[in-house]
Amino acid sequence: MAAPKVVSPGLHPQLVKLLEADTYQYTSKGRGPHHSLSYYYFFSRAAIRHLGSLKTFCFLSFLLIIAWGFVSQRSPYSTAAWEKAVLQSAQRQEGGQLTVLVTGAAGFVGSHVALALKKRGDGVVGLDNFNDYYPVELKRARATNLDQAGIFIAEGDLNDQRFLAKLFELVHFTHVLHLAAQAGVRYAVKNPLAYVHSNVGGFVTLLEQCKNSHPQPAIVYASSSSVYGLNSKVPFSEDDRTDHPASLYAATKKADEVLAHTYNHIYGLSITALRFFTVYGPWGRPDMAYFSFTRNIVEGKPITIFQGPHAEELARDFTFIDDIVKGCVASLDTALPSTGSGGRKRRKAQFRIFNLGNTQPVKVGDFVSILEKHLKKKAIRKIIPMPSTGDVMFTHANVTRAKSVLGYNPTTDLNTGLQIFVKWYKSYYKEGAGHGDMLKGYKPY
Numbered sequence: 001m002a003a004p005k006v007v008s009p010g011l012h013p014q015l016v017k018l019l020e021a022d023t024y025q026y027t028s029k030g031r032g033p034h035h036s037l038s039y040y041y042f043f044s045r046a047a048i049r050h051l052g053s054l055k056t057f058c059f060l061s062f063l064l065i066i067a068w069g070f071v072s073q074r075s076p077y078s079t080a081a082w083e084k085a086v087l088q089s090a091q092r093q094e095g096g097q098l099t100v101l102v103t104g105a106a107g108f109v110g111s112h113v114a115l116a117l118k119k120r121g122d123g124v125v126g127l128d129n130f131n132d133y134y135p136v137e138l139k140r141a142r143a144t145n146l147d148q149a150g151i152f153i154a155e156g157d158l159n160d161q162r163f164l165a166k167l168f169e170l171v172h173f174t175h176v177l178h179l180a181a182q183a184g185v186r187y188a189v190k191n192p193l194a195y196v197h198s199n200v201g202g203f204v205t206l207l208e209q210c211k212n213s214h215p216q217p218a219i220v221y222a223s224s225s226s227v228y229g230l231n232s233k234v235p236f237s238e239d240d241r242t243d244h245p246a247s248l249y250a251a252t253k254k255a256d257e258v259l260a261h262t263y264n265h266i267y268g269l270s271i272t273a274l275r276f277f278t279v280y281g282p283w284g285r286p287d288m289a290y291f292s293f294t295r296n297i298v299e300g301k302p303i304t305i306f307q308g309p310h311a312e313e314l315a316r317d318f319t320f321i322d323d324i325v326k327g328c329v330a331s332l333d334t335a336l337p338s339t340g341s342g343g344r345k346r347r348k349a350q351f352r353i354f355n356l357g358n359t360q361p362v363k364v365g366d367f368v369s370i371l372e373k374h375l376k377k378k379a380i381r382k383i384i385p386m387p388s389t390g391d392v393m394f395t396h397a398n399v400t401r402a403k404s405v406l407g408y409n410p411t412t413d414l415n416t417g418l419q420i421f422v423k424w425y426k427s428y429y430k431e432g433a434g435h436g437d438m439l440k441g442y443k444p445y
């Protein structure tokens with residue numbers, strides 16, 4: 001088939017020839033190497049035909065150059081300064097053995113573990129999209145702490161393949177600690193697709209990147225106690241059923257576990273899932289009950305305490321952040337290397353699942369009493385029926401496996417942990433410290 005003949009006023013004949021050849025390649029034989037040039041050519045020709053002058057063509061070209069400059073400005077990861085910051089952050093110090101990409105590094109657990117790794121000399125690069133699920137100022141403040149410790153957080157979305165590819169091209173990560181997620185059980189009713197986007201789409205994009213890397217990193221990632229769903233066998237053990245989730249959030253975390261298994265099975269990625277049990281502590285998440293209850297008690301506002309269908313109290317195996325950090329670090333240290341290369345596994349790779357809980361469930365009413373004691377203020381308690389937004393009645397971790405393989409041994413009871421949290425909360429939000437308005441207008445889900 002012959003290429004269509006076109007009239008192109010104002011263009012050099014050589015250029016016309018090149019463009020027409022390329023246009024032909026694009027329209028009749030699939031995508032040619034210069035197809036964006038062809039789009040531009042068609043667009044320009046149409047403009048010239050309709051507006052009728054070379055001046056118009058020049059003006060459009062000028063606009064295109066400005067627009068291109070704007071687009072490339074919006075990709076911070078294409079700058080030399082960005083690359084330098086990533087490389088510096090990835091440098092190991094004396095005593096450091098690992099080079100770790102921490103996703104969700106501006107988040108609660110991510111910021112704590114990133115600091116712990118950096119402190120012992122590991123190379124650490126953070127990744128976070130700084131979404132506004134809860135006040136971004138708190139994430140920025142955590143990022144400032146990391147920055148002061150020499151940890152750079154690359155800002156971008158996990159679903160952005162180019163962004164991930166660029167990071168992995170610059171740094172050979174030995175490990176990925178994947179903690180970025182759309183968190184929160186109840187918010188999933190309001191915005192289910194945010195969970196699918198981050199927890200499923202983002203996770204698969206990351207796994208794809210890891211599988212394609214040479215060498216492949218070992219992956220440790222955050223699952224959740226919520227995968228036990230309606231399980232009634234206590235305490236929860238890793239081999240218990242996890243096929244009856246009570247929330248869409250839990251369903252996406254369960255999806256992560258099965259997706260992880262697939263990538264381990266086909267591509268030889270070494271993968272460890274950590275089922276966290278209601279983690280709390282300083283620099284925590286404002287959407288969680290310990291944080292939002294504290295705020296309401298301090299401000300003299302009522303708190304809502306959920307109750308089961310037969311007036312039973314709900315209970316959680318609240319776990320202090322320092323214990324979780326130790327569990328994460330031990331998981332990284334005991335992770336075996338991945339075994340795949342070039343899209344195939346060479347041999348079977350490590351696949352592990354651990355509960356990281358405190359092993360001592362506490363009823364929500366008792367947990368509020370401990371808060372009252374440390375805040376030296378009574379809560380205005382409103383007992384309401386548990387809404388049908390995905391909560392489960394209780395959680396309780398069996399950590400035998402984590403104990404024997406990771407040496408995991410939770411040591412902070414709820415009384416001590418909440419005392420530490422309240423101390424942090426008061427110092428952080430005190431008047432005049434610049435953080436007073438950080439949560440203004442924010443309502444947890």
Ligand SMILES: O=C(O)[C@H]1O[C@H](OP(=O)(O)OP(=O)(O)OC[C@H]2O[C@@H](n3ccc(=O)[nH]c3=O)[C@H](O)[C@@H]2O)[C@H](O)[C@@H](O)[C@@H]1O
Nearest residue numbers: 183184185224225226276277278288289304305306314391
């Ligand atoms: O362990 C987990 O897997 C999960 O722990 C928490 O989820 P949750 O246990 O629901 O934590 P909170 O939202 O802090 O709730 C703690 C307890 O307070 C109760 N609650 C919460 C909010 C409220 O207004 N009233 C109330 O009684 C909840 O039902 C729950 O029993 C986290 O939010 C999840 O991201 C995490 O995956």
